[in-house]
Amino acid sequence: MELSLYLHYPFCLQKCPYCAFNSVADAPCTPDEYGNALLAEMELRRRELADDVSAVTLYLGGGTPSLMDPSLAGRLVDASARLFRLAPDAEITLECNPGTVTRERLDAFRAAGVNRLSLGVQSFDDGLLHSLGRVHGAREAQDAFAAARGAGFDNVGIDLIHSLPGQTLAQWRNDLLRACALSPEHLSVYGLTIEEGTPFFHLEREGKLPLPDEDESAAMYETAADVLAARGYEQYEIANFARSGYRSAHNSGYWNRRPFLGFGAGAHSFLRSPGYGVRFSSPESPREYLGSVARGELPVAETRTLSRRDAMAEFLFLGLRTCAGISLDQFRREFSASFDEVYGDSCAGLFSAGLLESCDGFLRLTASGRILSNQVFVQFL
Numbered sequence: 001m002e003l004s005l006y007l008h009y010p011f012c013l014q015k016c017p018y019c020a021f022n023s024v025a026d027a028p029c030t031p032d033e034y035g036n037a038l039l040a041e042m043e044l045r046r047r048e049l050a051d052d053v054s055a056v057t058l059y060l061g062g063g064t065p066s067l068m069d070p071s072l073a074g075r076l077v078d079a080s081a082r083l084f085r086l087a088p089d090a091e092i093t094l095e096c097n098p099g100t101v102t103r104e105r106l107d108a109f110r111a112a113g114v115n116r117l118s119l120g121v122q123s124f125d126d127g128l129l130h131s132l133g134r135v136h137g138a139r140e141a142q143d144a145f146a147a148a149r150g151a152g153f154d155n156v157g158i159d160l161i162h163s164l165p166g167q168t169l170a171q172w173r174n175d176l177l178r179a180c181a182l183s184p185e186h187l188s189v190y191g192l193t194i195e196e197g198t199p200f201f202h203l204e205r206e207g208k209l210p211l212p213d214e215d216e217s218a219a220m221y222e223t224a225a226d227v228l229a230a231r232g233y234e235q236y237e238i239a240n241f242a243r244s245g246y247r248s249a250h251n252s253g254y255w256n257r258r259p260f261l262g263f264g265a266g267a268h269s270f271l272r273s274p275g276y277g278v279r280f281s282s283p284e285s286p287r288e289y290l291g292s293v294a295r296g297e298l299p300v301a302e303t304r305t306l307s308r309r310d311a312m313a314e315f316l317f318l319g320l321r322t323c324a325g326i327s328l329d330q331f332r333r334e335f336s337a338s339f340d341e342v343y344g345d346s347c348a349g350l351f352s353a354g355l356l357e358s359c360d361g362f363l364r365l366t367a368s369g370r371i372l373s374n375q376v377f378v379q380f381l
């Protein structure tokens, strides 16, 4: 079984006010204790898996995994190879907060086996970065990128966020141009979403968050697609753009429903069997997670067995995120029914509204469909 590995490092220097990821600023343990729990969980999971497995990607995400000691990253890479046969040429990504890396640390991460960096720059505007509660400014982001190149990383991605409070289209365009000027191999551009329970959520409810409206937000998305296409970045997913040969293999696995195992507090996993597949996740609380592993138990908080209908919906809303779309033949093979039989009636309006199109046996979102993707996906639920 080919699969991906995800290791979650849930600690950050401070909690950003828009963030709903499973991350905390106050770690209940030392980095070493958490690292040892990750390694122990990997051992426990391997014993449970009957299949012969072969990992094709490894992703160190968070939180802020660039805070971890590079020697821990090395131990995690080694354990991935030993327990899950991580391929020698596998893509190994580290998410980096620009405020946490130096050339020396990046040299050490590279020596540990990391071969791809995803830099969470978010913006090159110091005022916007400050309002996002980021621990870095534009200067640190540029320095981190230069340090990454100096350390020999030839596969570096930059993440940017648009539709920020008070952000203008001109500021967003400037962010895109400054990112392109660094010439990263990959760019991810996300629109800010206001997540329940975050300080931004409360500010929005009080009318204190001057967010761009839907039209402005759509204009920012279209500007990203235009600016990046003009500079040689191919859009291959709703929010992701890459130079030729530099698509994220790890994230592509999510959209193609490749099985993955997640380790660490709040990490999610997906296996294609039994039946139509199963998704499970570990406790979000690092303390609870550590307790389970210390007792020698697999830290599973929630398990969801997918019905045929669930699996069909996932196949569509994950696959349609990609610009290639979904293969109608593959849908028929996996579910013994055609797309038209299952969704023909409910999706007719999406075709006539110009949000979905079918071409050469593939179904995909149109450019307008990518902007309104949530309206499309809701039809499959």
Ligand code: SF4
Pocket (backbone or CB within 6 Å): 011, 012, 013, 014, 015, 016, 019, 020, 021, 023, 062, 063, 064, 097
């Ligand atoms: S650094 Fe990232 S994970 Fe940590 S609080 Fe900020 S947005 Fe969330």
